[in-house]
Amino acid sequence: MEDVQVVAMLVRRCIAGDSAAWEEIVQNYNRKIYNICYRFAGSADDAQDLTQEVFIKMYRTLSSYDPSKGAFVTWVATITRNLLVDHFRKTKQDRLTDSMDTTASEHEDAQPLSEQIPDQSAPPDARVRQREVSETVHQALGKLSPELREAVILRDLQDMDYREIATVLKVPEGTVKSRINRGRAELARLLQRTYRQVM
Amino acid sequence: MPDHTRNGMQCNEFDTLLSDALDGILGGAVLDRFQAHARICKTCGPLLAEAEAGRTWLKGLTEVEPPASMVANILASTTGVDTQRLWTPARAPQPRVSWWEQVQASYLEPIWAVVRQPRFAMSFGMAFFAISVTLTALGIKPGEVATLVAHPATIRHTYYNTQARVIRYFDNSRSVLELNAMVRAIRRTPPAEPGPAQPKERKNDTTQQPEQKQERNYSQTGNQLILADNPLGPSVNDLPVVSVTTYRRFV
Numbered sequence: 001m002e003d004v005q006v007v008a009m010l011v012r013r014c015i016a017g018d019s020a021a022w023e024e025i026v027q028n029y030n031r032k033i034y035n036i037c038y039r040f041a042g043s044a045d046d047a048q049d050l051t052q053e054v055f056i057k058m059y060r061t062l063s064s065y066d067p068s069k070g071a072f073v074t075w076v077a078t079i080t081r082n083l084l085v086d087h088f089r090k091t092k093q094d095r096l097t098d099s100m101d102t103t104a105s106e107h108e109d110a111q112p113l114s115e116q117i118p119d120q121s122a123p124p125d126a127r128v129r130q131r132e133v134s135e136t137v138h139q140a141l142g143k144l145s146p147e148l149r150e151a152v153i154l155r156d157l158q159d160m161d162y163r164e165i166a167t168v169l170k171v172p173e174g175t176v177k178s179r180i181n182r183g184r185a186e187l188a189r190l191l192q193r194t195y196r197q198v199m
Numbered sequence: 200m201p202d203h204t205r206n207g208m209q210c211n212e213f214d215t216l217l218s219d220a221l222d223g224i225l226g227g228a229v230l231d232r233f234q235a236h237a238r239i240c241k242t243c244g245p246l247l248a249e250a251e252a253g254r255t256w257l258k259g260l261t262e263v264e265p266p267a268s269m270v271a272n273i274l275a276s277t278t279g280v281d282t283q284r285l286w287t288p289a290r291a292p293q294p295r296v297s298w299w300e301q302v303q304a305s306y307l308e309p310i311w312a313v314v315r316q317p318r319f320a321m322s323f324g325m326a327f328f329a330i331s332v333t334l335t336a337l338g339i340k341p342g343e344v345a346t347l348v349a350h351p352a353t354i355r356h357t358y359y360n361t362q363a364r365v366i367r368y369f370d371n372s373r374s375v376l377e378l379n380a381m382v383r384a385i386r387r388t389p390p391a392e393p394g395p396a397q398p399k400e401r402k403n404d405t406t407q408q409p410e411q412k413q414e415r416n417y418s419q420t421g422n423q424l425i426l427a428d429n430p431l432g433p434s435v436n437d438l439p440v441v442s443v444t445t446y447r448r449f450v
Contacts, residue, residue, distance in 0.1 A: 019278050026273050034265040048266055052273050059277040137256050156257035162218070177218040184253030185246055191256055192249075 007072040015063050026055060032073070032158065033080050039153045040084045042142040050087055054080050070167055077160065078168045081150060088146055140190040148183035155180050208236040213243045220247070221254055337361055 013021035033054050038047035057079055065075050141149060154160045154168060155176075165180075166173045213236050219225050220233055237247045313319055334340075338361040339347065347353055 022278060023274060026270055026277075030270055030273065031262065031265055034269065035262050038263050039260070044263075044266075048269055048272075051265070051269060052276055055273045056277055134260055137260055141257075141260075152253075152257055156254060157260060174215060178214060181214060181217045181246070181250050184251075184257065185249035186253070187256060188249040188253035192252075 004067060004071065008067045011062060011065055011067075011072065014059075022059065025058075029073075029076055030055070033076065036077070036080050036153060036158060037084065039138070039141060039157055040146075040149060041087065042138070046087070050080075050083060054083055057083065071164070074160075074164045074167055077154065077158070077164070081154075081168050084150070085146065136194060137187075137191065140187055143190055144183055144186055148179050148186060151176060151179035152183035152187065156184070208232045210236075210240060210243050213237070213240070214246075217247060217250055221251060338364065 010021045010025055014025065030051060034047055034051045037050040037054070038044060041047050041050060054076075058076065061079075065072065069075075141152070144152070150169065151165065154165045155162075160168070162173045162176050165176045169176060171179075213233065216225060216229065216233050220230070225233055237244045314323060334344070337357070339357060343353075343357070347357065
């Protein structure tokens with residue numbers, strides 16, 4: 001995505017006070033950051049607020065970016081991940097990995113998530129079906145534990161390599177791979193009952 | 200994960216290689232051992248299938264589009280610059296309007312809309328009345344207002360003119376009062392009579408009498424003071440005329 005020299009030049013221009021360079025950075029990275037936030041937080045409103053916070057923090061700490069320590073996108077992802085973890089702790093959404101058959105609320109008679117998902121047997125339209133599938137996978141992703149969720153988001157949705165993910169998450173590469181495998185498997189188990197015919 | 204050995208590969212090693220296998224970077228003998236382990240191991244086989252399925256689900260997720268206003272919000276919150284062109288990149292061309300229509304739409308219409316409200320109409324009426332009365336009292340004609348606004352020095356002239364007019368009015372009033380007093384004095388003068396004129400006994404003359412403490416109740420003799428109700432009492436012409444001259448100047 002990024003040419004190291006081009007990004008380094010952009011950053012230098014930003015630090016020098018060039019607002020056009022900053023606007024270019026925002027234009028280049030807002031989509032990526034928003035998607036990470038959206039997949040992690042699960043809400044479009046939260047994602048928008050978090051994305052804005054990420055850029056505010058970037059703007060304030062841009063001078064601390066050192067190109068020799070890693071790619072700019074890794075630095076951006078690290079800031080994003082740290083803010084997401086902070087947000088997760090603040091909102092006390094400590095949702096551990098659980099089955100979709102477990103009730104989403106504290107009420108025992110509440111409807112399980114697998115029953116809340118609409119029936120896919122007779123989709124009226126392929127685009128509608130695709131949207132519903134995406135929504136279902138998005139909901140299942142939100143049921144993963146934060147450690148597994150952030151690992152699979154960075155790997156499978158952001159296409160980051162294991163070394164970058166290890167840098168962002170501050171864990172060894174082996175741990176990153178293990179988390180990704182467990183996250184993928186857990187997600188498949190969550191979706192298995194709903195989409196048994198697809199599996 | 201249980202640490203079992205199947206086909207020369209332990210489950211921990213299988214777990215480590217699982218990501219690489221799904222990425223398609225395993226090859227040769229390692230890939231053969233990996234696949235053989237997946238076929239035999241009852242734990243790792245399903246894990247491979249689930250991980251592959253989960254990866255497929257995740258790859259099926261498409262990128263979501265950020266809100267259109269997000270970039271503008273970010274720029275406004277960081278640099279403080281509200282980039283309007285990011286909000287509306289392509290604005291439809293507006294029809295050309297004349298300057299009078301712009302003034303009418305921008306200023307006159309809102310003001311007229313406020314004036315038309317009944318609660319403000321009465322207020323404006325009262326304000327107009329108050330201003331009119333003030334201008335009249337000051338001797339300012341409506342036609343002179345524009346001149347006064349344009350040339351503030353004329354306000355001083357208007358002030359002195361008004362002051363002189365008031366002084367002349369009171370001087371004229373004084374002359375009229377003095378003339379009236381003279382006419383009354385002429386009427387009061389009695390015609391010449393033969394015989395010694397006896398001094399008229401003054402009822403209230405106490406100059407020849409020692410001063411006495413008056414303890415009368417004036418309320419009992421109050422009817423003597425009300426001349427209009429007592430036809431037998433002294434007439435208006437009998438009362439002494441006192442001429443009062445006011446020298447007060449209005450400055």
